[in-house]
Amino acid sequence: MSNTTLNDMTAAQSSIGGLLPWARILLDYTDAVCGCVTEEHWDMRPEGQGEGYWFSLGEFVMHLADSRREILGNISGEIEREKLWCSKYGGTSEAWQWRSGSRAEVLASLAEGRAMVDAWLARPASELGAATDASVSQWKARVEKIKAAGKDASAIEAAGPESVADCLMFLIGHEQSHRGALQALLRLHGLEVTRYA
Amino acid sequence: MDTAAGQQLSIGAAIAMLRIYFDYTDQVCAAVPEDRMDWRPDGADGGYYFSLAESIQHIADTRLQFARQLEGSDSEEGSWNTGYTDSVSPWEFRRGSLAEIMQSLKSSRGMLEPWLERPLADLIQPTAGTRKLYEERLRARREAGEDTSALEARGPSTLASVLFFLSAHEQGHRAVLQTQLRQLGYTIEKMA
Numbered sequence: 001m002s003n004t005t006l007n008d009m010t011a012a013q014s015s016i017g018g019l020l021p022w023a024r025i026l027l028d029y030t031d032a033v034c035g036c037v038t039e040e041h042w043d044m045r046p047e048g049q050g051e052g053y054w055f056s057l058g059e060f061v062m063h064l065a066d067s068r069r070e071i072l073g074n075i076s077g078e079i080e081r082e083k084l085w086c087s088k089y090g091g092t093s094e095a096w097q098w099r100s101g102s103r104a105e106v107l108a109s110l111a112e113g114r115a116m117v118d119a120w121l122a123r124p125a126s127e128l129g130a131a132t133d134a135s136v137s138q139w140k141a142r143v144e145k146i147k148a149a150g151k152d153a154s155a156i157e158a159a160g161p162e163s164v165a166d167c168l169m170f171l172i173g174h175e176q177s178h179r180g181a182l183q184a185l186l187r188l189h190g191l192e193v194t195r196y197a
Numbered sequence: 198m199d200t201a202a203g204q205q206l207s208i209g210a211a212i213a214m215l216r217i218y219f220d221y222t223d224q225v226c227a228a229v230p231e232d233r234m235d236w237r238p239d240g241a242d243g244g245y246y247f248s249l250a251e252s253i254q255h256i257a258d259t260r261l262q263f264a265r266q267l268e269g270s271d272s273e274e275g276s277w278n279t280g281y282t283d284s285v286s287p288w289e290f291r292r293g294s295l296a297e298i299m300q301s302l303k304s305s306r307g308m309l310e311p312w313l314e315r316p317l318a319d320l321i322q323p324t325a326g327t328r329k330l331y332e333e334r335l336r337a338r339r340e341a342g343e344d345t346s347a348l349e350a351r352g353p354s355t356l357a358s359v360l361f362f363l364s365a366h367e368q369g370h371r372a373v374l375q376t377q378l379r380q381l382g383y384t385i386e387k388m389a
Contacts, residue, residue: 013352020358022362054379125321128357129318129320159206159210159213163212163317169365173214173361173365176368177368179369179372180369181376184238187241190240190241190243195284195285
């Protein structure tokens with residue numbers, strides 16, 4: 001391992017977004033693919049032969065917009081729940097429920113979430129591996145709850161609170177997963193869609 | 198911010214989703230049946246699609262490429278992909294059995310594990326390997342008389358940049374593969 005310190009970093013690497021230069025590119029990719037879902041196909045739901053629930057194309061975009069807010073809530077401690085589109089989580093097999101919204105409203109919500117992610121990417125790179133006050137509080141509360149229920153909390157205690165790195169890694173990985181699925185479905189139905197590779 | 202306690206953990210322990218995501222990819226890839234490995238979607242958009250096996254080959258190749266990058270090598274030896282033009286032209290892959298492809302996926306996963314065992318404090322640092330590749334690239338561009346300012350501003354890749362991009366990249370391909378398998382009627386591991 002290099003003995004490079006924070007002082008050796010280039011100016012570009014001094015922010016989290018500079019340290020992860022592809023992060024904004026992948027977030028842009030999600031935004032571009034979501035923007036390819038037309039009004040006409042917004043409510044289209046795949047008819048796969050496999051088991052389980054499928055999001056409609058519009059619900060994919062709603063879920064992506066919600067996820068930006070919810071996942072960041074783990075480190076910011078703030079979630080504007082009234083802005084979430086999902087009103088009932090159905091797990092992997094049951095239908096999720098959503099409040100209604102126009103395509104324009106959902107895309108605006110996705111953009112709002114994106115601005116929230118960008119604010120974290122603008123923070124100093126030195127914060128990437130650190131937990132936040134909010135994630136420490138949530139971790140402590142979770143440990144207490146498990147202990148109060150008489151269960152073993154040792155694994156969660158050892159793992160420690162969620163770091164900014166953990167949160168952003170999950171957010172971007174999760175989002176690329178849904179972007180990939182949405183893109184595959186758009187392509188299968190012959191719709192024009194942005195592709196990086 | 199609480200930094201001291203967290204820095205004692207390994208990267209893999211502190212950022213548990215890395216291994217969870219790699220496991221998820223492995224599970225979905227393992228669900229590709231032998232008799233469907235050459236199946237390729239006939240998309241209405243007329244563009245190029247990986248076959249199911251090629252999706253796995255691409256994921257395995259990318260793990261290999263990034264693991265090598267961390268070690269300071271840009272060798273392409275052993276890669277499944279033998280020719281790439283652009284996002285609309287067919288990629289070329291050498292043939293292999295599904296067992297061989299799955300073995301390469303496992304092998305390249307193994308090459309990443311030692312990096313996940315590194316201390317969390319190493320996450321935002323370049324490795325000796327990424328620094329070496331960066332310096333070689335810089336030297337080559339200077340010798341060619343090219344502008345190196347953008348490359349110099351970006352600096353050598355850090356461990357975080359390589360591991361996180363790799364994870365995000367493969368989640369995209371894992372999801373496409375999973376969607377195609379579901380559309381074909383297979384019951385596939387799903388996290389959400």
